[in-house]
Amino acid sequence: MKTAFAIAALAVALAGGHGTHHATAHKSSVAVGVAEREWGISSYRAKVKPGRVHFNVTNFGQDAHNLQIVGPHGYRSPVTADIHPHDHTVLSVTLRRQGVYRLICTKPGHVKLGMRATIRVKR
């Protein structure tokens, strides 16, 4: 079943893949691994291009945490649901503007304790 799906997806990609269109579609979406723990956040990328970003967040700590992206011009992503210890979630956002974005845990006091990181959005 998995192979059939892959072939179908490939056929769709090839059918729509005239010239540069295909490459552009790939560039517009990127995955960023994020690790949370007491008390820190690590982003496995320091920089992404403007567009769709999928933050794959894993909680390596012992308490529940969450993730929000805060950016230029008052940008605020939704806050994820609580991510429990050893759990994982994906926060998908569109970061349109260039600049420095902060990754934070909004639990009371957690930013102050160190649960913050930055990622730069740059063309």
Ligand SMILES: [Cu+2]
């Ligand atoms: Cu936290």
